[in-house]
Amino acid sequence: MGLNCGIVGLPNVGKSTIFSALTSAPAEAANYPFCTIEPNVGVVHVPDPRMEKIGAIIGPEKMVPAIVEFVDIAGLVKGASKGEGLGNQFLGHIRQVGATCHVVRCFEDDDIIHVAGKVDPVSDIEVINIELALADLETVTKRIQNLDKMLKSQDKIVQNKAKIAKPVLERLKATLEEGHPGRSLDLNEDEKDSIADLQLITMKKMLYVCNVDEDSILEDNEHVKKVKELAKKDNSDVITICGKIESEIASLESKEEKAAFLSDIGITESGLSKMIKAGYEMLEMKTYFTAGVKEVRAWTFPKGAKAPQAAAVIHTDFEKGFIKAEVFHCDDLFQYGSEAKVKEAGKFRIEGKEYEVKDGDIMHFRFNV
Template identity: 55%
Template sequence: MGFKCGIVGLPNVGKSTLFNALTQTAAAQAANYPFCTIEPNVGEVAVPDPRLDALAEVGKSAQIIPTRLTFVDIAGLVRGASKGEGLGNQFLAHIREVDAIAYVLRCFEDDDVTHVEGRVDPLSDADTVETELMIADLESLEKRVVALEKRARGNDKEAKEQLELVNRVLPLLRDGKPARLTKVSDEERPAFDALNLLTSKPVLYVANVDEASASEGNAYSAKVEERAKQEGAVAVVISAKIESEIATLPPEERAEYLDALGLHETGLDRLINAGYRLLGLVTYFTVGPKEARAWTIERGTKAPQAAGVIHSDFEKGFIRSETIAYADYVALKGEAGAKEAGRMRLEGKDYVVADGDVLHFRFAN
């Protein structure tokens, strides 16, 4: 369900302000959506998707259950964190559990907010964060090499595969490059992911700007966007201050407030959408009188595996999926209308689920 995003950054870049805005949003949603829990450093928010509301209206669903995104707030990094400076290695375990990492970068001037490095330079800040993560990865792999070599000599197939990958990653890290630049085949991907390296995770750059720059960005955020473009990453311009103000407003007042600022959607919405693009995620729906629900899967997932997201028994006993495109479901007023118009398809095990599909799985018990 959804994905988990770690939020990292240097002190005083607006990371905590952004996270607090996100968790305030989660608290506001808790009355409307289940599973919306908050812990001190974890916040879950519903993924905004107007299609779900439309489907629930057509299906006369009693409950709406969106997919969700988990934000994990990581303690502020400082130069030397990997060597124990600041909170040191306390942040590592949290980052290893996330699907993607959001680098929150300061892109605003404010004499009242001291920068830990004494200047505003978002690209240098990104380099500092990345360097600390690379050093941690390097030390982690160098500790593992001896044990892997010993197991590989004993004809341990898994150890041989991992050792080959480690020996491919180490030169990159020693050259100051992140592990995600390692060329990995589809067959090698599971073993590579099992290394659980911090710098192997996709990066989402969050340019935190002042309120006046929220709609167009500024010179600082332009540099961040250019860097993301060069790396094939994703960048989002957000004003954490504005997000914290939006989080306190009643839902009916938010659209008017955004419009006054020249914004079409909240920064949270843009952040979520960017995360989906970065990770190649899509959404399918299940609709019935009890609930209309959104489910998150990776793009390219086949029907049995999509069914397995709901329950493993659905995947094991998969027979077929009754499939209706979102547009058809809404235009034809639901399942009965789609079926009558010949717009409901029976798809088998090789069907690749498309974004927006409304699915009903048939499976053997």
């Protein structure tokens, strides 16, 4: 599963406006050779004040933040699961992403046509969620039909998974038939694992992004309040953003100008910054740093990874030839002020293969190939 979030929503809700603002300062491709380069894919830096602080202490030549990809997935309309519009093609794109950001129109503007004739976020959300649930329902139904074969499989792993999956699929089917997302079911890790290969869309985390008027940034409008109520029921988070303002901020040149603009409207963090962080969090990824005078860099690793697996993010050789890792935490660096003082304080450690890397660790890998 990629490190990416799909932006979904009805036509004309502001997806592309938000996507262009997000990607107005694209990450420098040379630093991220593995990234997809397509017009609807944007590679975006993840804001992380810890990296700035590490940089201020070490003074490196270069700093390289973590990234997350956003994919502008257009074309989701009523009937998409039946192949209407370019339905199936778009649903295919959504299966590929790690999580979804669902943009909802919460702004009034008579000049911008609404596909259903009026601004009604709850009904808009239902239209999209029902299409996604129907698409998953088709996948789940097919799997249920195949279960008997899997239960008789010679391969014990397949057989075992099918055993666990059977009741899960029945529960999922009932949930989806009611139009609720799969993630609203409470499943344990084994149960999730038993259906992971289906890449169900509604099992992915979803962030509702309310696109509001300029004057609803500081205080939720009625539309946003309704979205928040709905989101509670399906375990999702909500942020508000004003697409129009974000594109104005994106057009400003310097950091200082951007900060001044934000403080003029009375906020400290842009909607985009909130959206990027929330997207990164939904993917359940963590960050460690490498820190030297040449480069301070943030690396993204899966939650729970042991040191060799986390090292593989830099290079597979680091995993193959892994010997040990030198580790200290960025909070210790901030407290003691330098690596030498961290060592004096006894906070600098040598860890082996079984070490579970923590968010915010500063790592140096020793390896041999």
